Structures are given as structure tokens and as C-alpha cells.
Amino acid sequence: MRSWEKIELVIATSWQPNESDFLRKLKIEPDGIGALFFRDAFACLFSDSINAKREFEQYYSVEYGTLKRYLDGRYGIVMGDDDLEKESIFLCTWLSSALDRHYDDSQFENVMKCIRDLESENESQT
Amino acid sequence: MRQLDQGFELFMNREDNLAKSTSLLARLAHEIKVKNAAGLFDINRIAEDFFVPILSILYDCPELKNQNAVAYNFPAVDLGCEAAKVSIQVTSDASSAKVEKTLRLFEEHKLNDRFDTVYVLVLTEKQGTYSSRKLKEQIAELPIAFEPDNHIIDYRDLAARLGALDSEKIKAVTEILINEFAKQDASLAFRKELENFLTVAQAKIEFEKKSKKYIPSIFIETSSAKEQVRFFAHPLFFYRKIREKLSKLKLTELNELLRLAKQNPIDELPDLATLSSDPTNLDKLAEALSSQTEALQALRSKIAPMSMDRGNAERYEPTEDADAYSRIWRHPVESRAYGFNRRLDDILELIDLGRQKILLLTGMAGQGKTNFVCDLVENMFRKFQIPSIFIPARELNGYQGQARIFDFIANNRYAPSVQNLHGLLNLFDEVARENGMPFIIVVDGINEVSDFSGFSQQINDFLSAIAQYDHIKAIITCRSEFFDQRYASMLQQDFSDQIFHVENLRSEMSERHKDRLIEAYFDYFKIALTLGKEASDFLRNDLLLLRIFCEIEEGAEQRFVPTIYKGDVFERFLIRKVGEFEDHLKAQVVPVLHKVVSEMIRLESFSSLSTSAFDSSEASIIERLISDDIILRSELPEASLATAGQQNISFTYDELRDFILAHYIVTDLADKAVDEVSSILAKLADLQVREGVFRYTYILARKHGKVDLVQLCETQPDFARHFVNNIELISPEMQNDADRDRVRDILSSQGSPHDVRAIAVFLFHRRVPTEFLNIDILINHINALDDDGCRQFFTTIFATRSWNWQNDWRREIGRIVSGYLERAEEHFPPKDKALLTFMLQISAYADWESLEPNRNRFTSLMAKADFQAQRDYLANACSSVIVDNAAEIWAFAA
DSSP, rough: OHHHHHOOOOEEESSSHHHHHHHTTTTTTTTTTTHHHHHHHHIIIIISSSHHHHHHHIIIIIHSSSSSHHHHHOOOOOOOOHHTTSEEEEEEEEOOGGGTSSSTTTTTHHHHHHHHHHHHHHHOOO | OOOHHHHHHHHHHHHHHHHHHHHHHHHHHHHHHHHHHHHHHHHHHHIIIIIHHHHHHHHHTTTTTTHHHTTTTTOOOOOTTTTTTTTEEEEEEOOOOHHHHHHHHHHHTGGGGGOOEEEEEEEEOOOOOOOOOHHHHHHHHHHOOHHHHHHOOOHHHHHHHTTTSSSSHHHHHHHHHHHHHHHHHHHHSSSHHHHHHHHHHHHHHHHHHHSSSOOOGOOOOTHHHHHHHHHOHHHHHHHHHHHHHHOOOOOOOHHHHHTTOOOOOOOOOOOOOOOOTOOOOOHHHHHHHHHHHHHHHHHHHHHHHSSOOOTTTOOOOOOGGGGHHHHHHHHHHHHHHHHHHHHHHHHHHHHHHHHHHEEEEOTTTSSSSHHHHHHHHIIIIHHHHHEEEEEGGGGGOOOSSSSSHHHHHHHHHHHHOOOSSSHHHHHHHHHHHOOOOOEEEEEEGGGSOHHHHHHHHHHHHHHHHHHSSEEEEEEEEEEEEHHHIIIIGGHHHHHHGGGEEEEOOOOOOOOOHHHHHHHHHHHHOOOOOOEEEHHHHHTOOOOOHHHHHHHHTTTSOOEEEEEOOOOHHHHHHHHHHHHTSSSHHHHHHHHHHHHHHHHHHHOOOOOOOEEETTHHHOOOOOOHHHHHHSSEEEOOOOSSSSTTTTTEEEEEHHHHHHHHHHIIIIIIIIOHHHHHHHHHHHHHTTTTTHHHHHHHHHHHHTTOOOOHHHHHHHHHTTTTHHHHHGGGOOTTTOHHHHHHHHHHHHHHHHSOHHHHHHHHHHHHEEEEEESSSSSHHHHHHHHOOOOHHHHHHHHHHHHHTTTHHHHHHHHHHHHHHHHHHHHHHOOOOSSEEEEEHHHHHHHSOOHHHHHHHHHHHHHHHHHOOOOHHHHHHHTTTTOOHHHHHHHHHHHHHH
């Protein structure tokens, strides 16, 4: 079993992750070379990450009682109510090379903005 | 008299009913939580059977009805009473979003025309706070009053409301709950036994809390071991996680690479999909886990030849016609196969955990094994109602004979009436089967059973008996060195293949965890102190010191603690510990500790000492100190005929041992035998303990005014080094002119750069002007240096020795001053004038990149307020660089 899960990034969002919307918003051709990198980014953010809210509801709510206590007790993550009430909270245990902030050409900020924009689009539709 | 009796009886009935109904409400909430998490929760049945009758009494709503019965798909609220104008939404979703949605629908459908009040009843557990922006906005728009604290309720609010009702109503609610649960429990033969076991386990945990062996609030969950225990202890519930992982297991990517390499793909095992069904009881689960293991292992061995870590499997050979492709794709294939098998291994481990019967936790002392298992019993077993028994192994010392574990379990008022161990285990197995959870026996700290040899056989026999039952499991904890020497035979028994051994309980604590730990300790010990950075770093990096510090500061009111003087902490801690002994023993505690250390000195053995030289009254004090586990702990003597039956001891905390050694030297030997002290210090010369013993001997000698001993220390050849290394321990009350002279000499000397730097750093952090040793000494020293002197001094204290070391000290100065200016600009005017002066001094020597910008920033600051004293002081500096820099700053500021 993996040792203690180190959380590299926490994303609280009400956007329902969808790879094609993600690539579209980033203006990435699905069949192009860029898609390879950004699919990896999508995977580490949403597919391989821990979907904390779902995990809490399905497995940990009995022990921890509230989502807040679960995030704090198990991961040491403290979040405000506004973030806690987002549809999903993703805990990313690794970051793809496109998101590595140590590189000058890191796409981290662009990707985060893309997620925020997709969330806003989603909210305005609902 | 008769009336009084009746009144008392009524009161008792009321209290009984209240306790009963509160406990049943908690059980109801618990069962809802478990069912809800497992997706098996039927909210309608619960609402109809339990909540309509109960809430109608609690909220005085005689006509409370399910609103769906009034009108199909009734919006926003589930229950309503138009007579009382009260409506209630019953939900298992505790989120702010759910409450917000309820209120929005309530408003949209104008339900305020029918109801004056709306409650949201959270069937699981409501959040601690409801302060989200959206919810606040919705509440503001609601035409009726809604206060989250009062109108969002859960079972705890119901219990509190119940307590305010009259006896008749309490009785009515109690009867509803009893009747509903009686219907539910009708098919359960062992429900009562389960409740009894849970009660006893909790009582044991409470005892561990009282003795402070388990402090729940300071338990920081840093270990993956807890996740492992979940699969071990409640496999039927957590099995869904295994199923989920199985469903994600796809060979597509590996097969795609194999296709590119022109190799045959690996067949999906048909079993994988079919194995993903949900077992409904422990017997079916055992079957499922067994066939899954078989299928996954078969799949693993198919993939192994392609994996980088193929073990004993032969590397796969490509088909002849695909050789070139295979070479190109070989690495990606092997890498992907490796990744796939790692995922298989993860799943196989979880399955293995579900199947194993014994979880063995071994680790060094102080790793938190007791806290870990107590947390499990309290926060996992109790909440899931996993039938369990908690046995602190030290309590087995009170039982004799071959059946001490059985005797221990039988010795409580809820013990089932069975004649022997197998009778008991049969019952446990039945309870487990009925509840769908294994029966878990936790034996914590088997190293604390004094009869090592006898108990080693007993625990093996006990575990062997457990292994014969399908649904009984055990968790055993033991200090690793004791396990290796005394209990290792456990790994060579007929049940050994059913042991899951966890050897590393605690992974490295992150900085965030350390902060939380300090907060949790302060919270638990009700300490309101504010720690300075130095004090905080001290405690963050020494968990034993943190525990000791918190014990002595328990209940401390708000004050600032800039630094922690360990010597003072140890002294206060020992005084406190002595105070916990009975009056007739108090005077003996310190002499016993002195005897322990004098024996250690005599034998030149500081890590393990036999207790054979101590008489019975001394031994009883030693036992008390061992049981406390902070000052002394029990150790294993070397196994030999000569040491058979003996007990060894050591100090839990090396530095506390050094302090007690020094205390012995200063208070027992200094006056009568200074020569002996001299020979002790010589004797310790090459030993690791000398550093600590010398440190505290010097500090305590000064504190107790032992002039001869102070002189002896100061004439030791290595005194200067000790002085520098331990200057932080000289508390302000002890500091004197001689210290100040010594510090000045070190700063002025051309000697060890390490010493100069250490003293400069020490002075830099001392900002209290009334103390003998403070930053002013450093500032005065700098002001007295000429340009060459400054360059040399700053090189010594700021050089970071990186690759470009020749000028790195200037860059370091630039970095430090820039950081300072940011804070000073944010919190203007800077309160700490000494620090400001120091920064102005060093800023003159910064690298060219930061020199000018920082000078401009200083100019802006100086322009805003009068810093005449600093200006005058710097004008008198011997370094022209400092003088010119300051002159320029003030010239532009003017």
C-alpha cells in the first residue's frame, strides 16, 4: 500500500470534469501532440486524484462525521465553507509535467484559469 | 416519606428514560450513517417509522405528516404540521448546499403561507458551521426567520430538546424508540452481547485517557496503517473500495503497447468482472476474497514476464516476425506492465488485509502505538459498532496462570457465562457473523507483561485458538526490540501465515502536522501561551519535550514565551512528578533517581541498567515511573542465565537523563566531593553523554551558587565550546557580566567562525534590552568595527558557503534586509528599534543588486518618522561604509 498520500494540489470545483471540454477550453486539438500533455494534466487533476467528497460520503462519513473533519483529520487540509460546498473536491497526489511550476513554460496558471472559467460557464448555465 | 419516595422514583424513571432514549437516538443516527455510506439507506421508512411520531412530540406538532401523503411530490419539506405551522426537511445530506436548496424551494413555493418555521433535520451529522456565502444570501431572502444554529438540527439537538420535556413525553419517545428497535432486533440473537462488548471496550479506553496514555485530541493521523486496519477490521464495508479498484483495472493500455510491438495481447480475465459482486455477509465475503486472490495472482503471473520487476518469471520473448518492433516498444511495454502489476499488488494487499486474522504492530517506543489502537477502538470500532475487546497488556500482570487473557475478559460484569476459552471464542464468532463484522481482540503492549517467557507461549496459544475461528481477529502491539527478543516465535507458528505485520507505524510528520500537534496539545492541556519562533521550533522538533512542556504548563494563561529553557522545564517537570506520589514517598523519588544515575556512572552504562541493586521500596518507585512512561521505561537485559528474570530500565528521554545526572552531581556531590566530580567529567570525556551532562552541570552549578563547581567547569579544556553550544540554556536570571564579557570576546576573536556565528545568531534573537545578553552587544560590536573588520565579521556570519561563496555573504545580507523591509513597510513604524539599527548597519554591505533599492526603501521609511537616535548612533560607526550609507539615507529622506 502506498505510504502516506502526499497531496500536491487541492481543487474544489462545481464543474463536472470532462476531458473534451477541458481540451476545448484550452484550445487544444484532440488529435494533436498537445493533447498528450494535457490529457496527462487532466488525468492527474481529475481521474487519478482522490475525489474527496465522494470518498467521504461512501467510506469515511461514519468515522469522521463531517467533510471538514475528514479533510482535516485525514489530510490536514482546512477549507472554508464556500469551498466545502463545491460539487467536488479533488486531491491530486501527483502533477503532470505540464503543471510543474518549476518549469518556465509551466501551464499551471492557464490550466487553473481554464477550470475556473469552465466552472463559471457551468454556474451561469444552471 | 412515601411522597418523597414517589418523587425520587419518578425522577429516576425520567433519568432512565432520558438515558435510554438518548442512547437509542445515537444508535439510530449511527445506523443511518452506515447505511447511507453503503448506499442502503431508505429515508422514507426511517421518516415514517421513527421521526414522524418522535418529532411530533418533540416539536409539539400533533398533526405532523409526511407531506408526500398530503400532495404527491410536495416541494422543499418532507414533514409538516399545519396546526403548529412547523415544517421539517429530513435529509442525510448535511451540506450547506442542501440547506440552501431547501430554503430556496421553500421560498419559491411560498410555503411561508402554510408554515412559520422550517427545520432541516440532518439524519447523519450536521456540519460544525454553516457560513457559506450562498446560504447566507438565501437566508436573507427568506420571508421567515432561519438561524442555522437553531434550525439545522441533528440527533444531538433532538436529545437536548428531549431533556427539556416533561417525564410523560420523554417516556412516550422512549417507548417509540424501544418498540421500533425491538422490531428491528427481533432477528438478532446477540445484539445484547454486542452492546455489552462495546460498553466494556469504551470503558477501557476511558481508563487509558484518564491515565493520559491515550490523549485523543493529540492523535494526528499520519499513517497509512489506519487505512490498512480499515480493510482488516471491517472488510465487508471497505470491500467496496476493492471492487471500485477492480472495476478500474483495464488492460487496454498495456494491450495497445503490445499491439504496437506486434505481440499477442493479454486476455482479460473473465473473472475480474464477475468477481465484482457485493457479498452480503462475512462468509460470502471470504469466498469472494479467496477467488479474487486466485484470479489476480493468475493475472499477475501472466503479466510478470513483461514487467520490469518480473521476479522469478522469465523475460518474455517476442515472436520472430516482430523482433524489430519489440525492441522499439520493449521499454514502454515493460514500464506499463510494471505499473499494472503495482496496481495489482495494491489490490492484492487490500484483499490480503481483509483475509488476515492477526494484525501485528511493532515499533520503537514513543511511536504512538497505544494512541493508534485506542483511536481505532474509539473512532472506528465504536462508530461502526465493530464488536471488540481492548486489553491493555500491562493489566494482564494482575492475572496468574495459563489462561490470563481468558480470565481478563471474564472479569467484568458484562462477561458472558462461558466455561472456557473456546466457549468464549464460539460466542465471539457468532456475534461477528450476526453483525457482519469480525470480532476484534486488541492486546496493546505485550512487552509490558512482566512474565515474558510464560506469556510468549500463552499469546501464541491464544492466537492459535483465534485462528481456528472464521470471524475473530486480533490486533497485537509490541515494542520492536521486545518483539525481536521475546515474541519472534509468533512468526513461526501454524497461524503465522495469517499475520499481517506493520513495522512502521508513523511516517515522517509534515510541518503542517507538527503545527497541528502543538495546537492539539495546547488545546488538550488548556494552555493559552503564545510561543515565539524559537520556542515553537524547539517544541516542533522534540515531541517528548512538547509533552513534558505541556504537562508543566497545564492551564497556563496567556503570556508570550520567546524561548524555552530546557533545564527549567526538566526541573519543573520533576517537581510535578514528585508531587504526584503519596506524601510518604515524595522525599524518596529524587534520591531513587539519583541512585539510578549514580549506578549508571559507576557502570559507565547509560542506556540500560539492571534494577537488581534496588530494594523493594526503591523498586516500587521505579515501577511507578515506568508506568508513567515519560521518565523511565523498561528494557530487556541481554538474554543469559545471569540475567534471567531481571528487569532493566533506561531513561525515556536522553536529555532528561543528562539533566538528572547533572542534578545528582550538583546537589549530591558538589559540596562533599568536587574531586569526584572532576574524575566523573574526565571519565565521561569520550562518551556521548558528556555533552549533556556538562551542559546541565554548569547551568545547575550556576543556578545553585556552587562556586567551586562553576570554576571547575570553566577551567575544563573544552569549556569555550560548551559555552557557545549551550548559551541558550543560560536563562536571563542567571546571566551576568562575565557572560557579557565572554560573548564580546568571542565576537572579537579571530577564532572559530562557528563560534562567532553561533553567538551572533544568539544575540540577534535576544531583543529584550533588560537582559544582560541581547542584540545591543551585537550592534555595538558592529559599530566598533572598521571597514575591514566589518567585511571580515559579515563574511563569517553571513557566508552560506555555496558555490559562489566569495560574495555570497553580500547577497545573503541583501536578501535578509529586503525581507526585513517588506515587514517594516507593512507594519510601520517598526517597533523594534534595535533590529532597525542592525538592519541599517548590515544593509551598507549588501550586494550591488539590492544595495540601491534597499537604500531607497529605507529612505522612504526614514522620511515618514523621526529616527534621530538611529541616525546619531550610525553617524558614530567606525566603518565609513556604514556612516556613508546612513548619511545618504537620511540626506534623501530629508
